[in-house]
Amino acid sequence: MxxxxxxxxxxxxxxxxxxxxxxxxxxxxxxxxxxxxxxxxxxxxxxxxxxxxxxxxxxxxxxxxxxxxxxxxxxxxxxxxxxxxxxxxxxxxxxxxxxxxxxxxxxxxxxxxxxxxxxxxxxxxxxxxxxxxxxxxxxxxxHVTDITPHVHPVCHSFIDAAAALGFPPTSDFNGQHPEGVGIYHINTRGGWxxxxxxxxxxxxxxxxxxxxxxxxxxxxxxxxxxxxxxxxxxxxxxxxxxxxxxxxxxxxxxxxxxxxxxxxxxxxxxxxxxxxxxxxxxxxxxxxxxxDHLAVSYFYKTRTATLNDILYPAIGKAMAGLRYMFDRAGPLSMSVNQSGGFVRSDASQKTVNLQLYFSPVSYTKTPLSERKLLNPDPFSAFLLSHNPCRPTSRGYITLASADPTQHPVIQPNYLATQHDIDDVLAGNRLLRRLAATRPLADIITEEIVPGVQIDGDAALLDDFRNRADTVYHxxxxxxxxxxxxxxxxxxxxxxxxxxxxxxxxxxxxxxxxxxxxxxxxxxxxxxxxxxxxxxxxxxx
The missing domain is CATH 3.50.50.60 (FAD/NAD(P)-binding domain)
Known part of the structure; x- marks a missing residue:
């Protein structure tokens, strides 16, 4: 021993x-x-x-x-x-x-x-x-890397649209002004x-x-x-x-x-x-x-090129791979979660209550947890997501067995409070407002998912219940x-x-x-x- x-x-x-x-x-x-x-x-x-x-x-x-x-x-x-x-x-x-x-x-x-x-x-x-x-x-x-110079250009359309709605741009979510919209920092060093x-x-x-x-x-x-x-x-x-x-x-x-x-x-x-x-x-x-944080994504086709145009074609994958191999740079050196924000859904909120994610890539053929990041949709598109920042629902972990090799019981008990439902409704509305605001609106040709036919709080809440998933937190x-x-x-x-x-x-x-x-x-x-x-x- x-x-x-x-x-x-x-x-x-x-x-x-x-x-x-x-x-x-x-x-x-x-x-x-x-x-x-x-x-x-x-x-x-x-x-x-x-x-x-x-x-x-x-x-x-x-x-x-x-x-x-x-x-x-x-x-x-x-x-x-x-x-x-x-x-x-x-x-x-x-x-x-x-x-x-x-x-x-x-x-x-x-x-x-x-x-x-x-x-x-x-x-x-x-x-x-x-x-x-x-x-x-x-x-x-x-190491913490500021990827601002390297993000896909379409990210700036999201930031500008959010600014047009009154959400302040910030250059540092971890700095003096953590509230607002901007580019995420990531934990990489030299492309690794x-x-x-x-x-x-x-x-x-x-x-x-x-x-x-x-x-x-x-x-x-x-x-x-x-x-x-x-x-x-x-x-x-x-x-x-x-x-x-x-x-x-x-x-x-x-x-x-x-x-x-x-x-x-x-x-x-x-x-x-x-x-x-x-x-x-x-x-x-x-x-x-x-x-845990629970999120939903809305997907939009665009008339502007996105990461889909790089990572879907075989030649694009090969070029991205070669760039990463020789320079440790390009889209393979970053997360697809490139921009987002921490915002208050309305003036009554004392603190930020929503986190936003903007990814210049889309995956509409598979559920959230099954997305293959190197196999996006075969058309130009992006995804826009939100999750409530501080959910009040409480779940639990308990044993299924005294056998340590067996997985425990996990019950997250999502959306068990009206507070969390209200934040979800506010987030759903905000995603739609962002998509309808220039310059983001100028590049969108279609809302693919959930689709404009799904409208109103009740329908969008049902959509959230049907599609939302963990953000792994x-x-x-x-x-x-x-x-x-x-x-x-x-x-x-x-x-x-x-x-x-x-x-x-x-x-x-x-x-x-x-x-x-x-x-x-x-x-x-x-x-x-x-x-x-x-x-x-x-x-x-």
């Missing part, structure tokens, strides 16, 4: 940051466990290759939710990274921190040290941004994906104090009474136990972290006992408070807060009721942030690592 200072479960976005930061002193020993394998695939490292990883069981957990009543009983497909780098190895790389008030709300909910002014230094610490700004970092491990695996973990591999064990499925947290002392895991068909002198840290994300807690007897006692799991800590909040199932009855971890990310155990990943968000969740997960890992180091110093 091997012993380490820390055992980290999950080499995803957060786990890679933690493994790097905790071993920087060269003395602290860390075992990093990852259920998946290597991220050394061209389809992972080439930015637009993420379209190929959506249905690859070798690197993807490929979860499905339970039927969702508000979506007409449809299930939602949830790809999650089962690979070094986790979901940060298969995502669209959009770098969005969230709105400052998101984090002030975290602090107001009883979590001192998590307001915007508190977390900004940790965002900056991780960052190596293209250009200098007092709101950004330079020289950090993870800049995941936390590439930015943090791989440079740390040479440290003798760090051991990385891939294809290792954590099955149980080893507890001595109410103290975590190690992790049991499966590797090569055998069960192995690793001991942790200081702490066990869960970084499996919003699905796997609560699952492992429950498998270890930390959860709702009645639910655990029903599956034959002996309850150790009564923690009914484990797996609760699940939050699950959070909050191990929520941070004061009380074990309503939260799973305290403000220092320590699991209530258990010593020597933390959760550090997106599952601890008290509420989902207004935007893509990868960047705030990196921040949580940076801050969580600093907390773990501080606490270890106090003990010694």
């Amino acid at each position: 091997e012993t380490f200072d820390y055992v980290i479960v999950g080499a995803g976005t957060a786990g890679c940051v933690l493994a790097s930061r905790l071993t920087e002193d060269g003395r602290t020993t860390v075992l990093l466990l990852e259920a998946g394998g290597s991220d050394r695939s061209i389809w992972i490292q080439m930015p637009i290759g993420y379209g190929r990883t959506f249905f690859d069981r070798r690197i993807n957990w490929m979860y499905d939710t339970e039927p969702v009543e508000a979506l007409g009983g449809r299930r939602s497909y949830w790809p999650r990274g089962k690979v070094i780098g986790g979901s940060g190895s298969i995502n669209a790389m959009v770098y969005v921190r969230g709105q400052p008030h998101d984090f002030d709300d975290w602090r107001a909910a009883g979590n001192p040290g998590w307001g915007w002014d508190d977390v900004l230094p940790y965002f900056k610490k991780s960052e190596d941004f293209d250009r200098y700004s007092s709101h950004h970092g330079r020289g950090g491990p993870q 994906r800049a995941s936390t695996a590439n930015a943090f973990l791989h440079p740390a591999r040479k440290r003798s104090c760090l051991k990385i064990q891939s294809k290792a499925l954590a099955t149980r947290i080893v507890l001595d009474g109410r103290r975590a002392t190690g992790v049991e895991y499966l590797v090569n068909g055998r069960t192995v136990t690793a001991q942790a002198r200081r702490e066990v840290i869960l970084s499996g994300g919003a699905i796997n972290s609560p699952q492992l807690l429950m498998l270890s007897g930390i959860g709702d006692p009645a639910q655990l006992a029903a599956l034959g799991i002996a309850p150790v800590v009564a923690a009914k909040a484990v797996g609760q408070n699940l939050q 699950p959070t909050s199932t191990c929520m941070m807060g004061r009380d074990i009855d309503t939260a799973v971890v305290d403000h220092r990310l320590r699991v209530h009721g258990v010593q020597g155990l933390r959760v550090i990943d997106a599952s601890i968000f008290p509420n989902i942030t207004s935007g893509n969740t990868n960047a705030p997960t990196v921040m949580v890992a940076e801050k969580g690592a600093a907390m773990a180091i501080e606490d270890a110093r106090e003990i010694t």
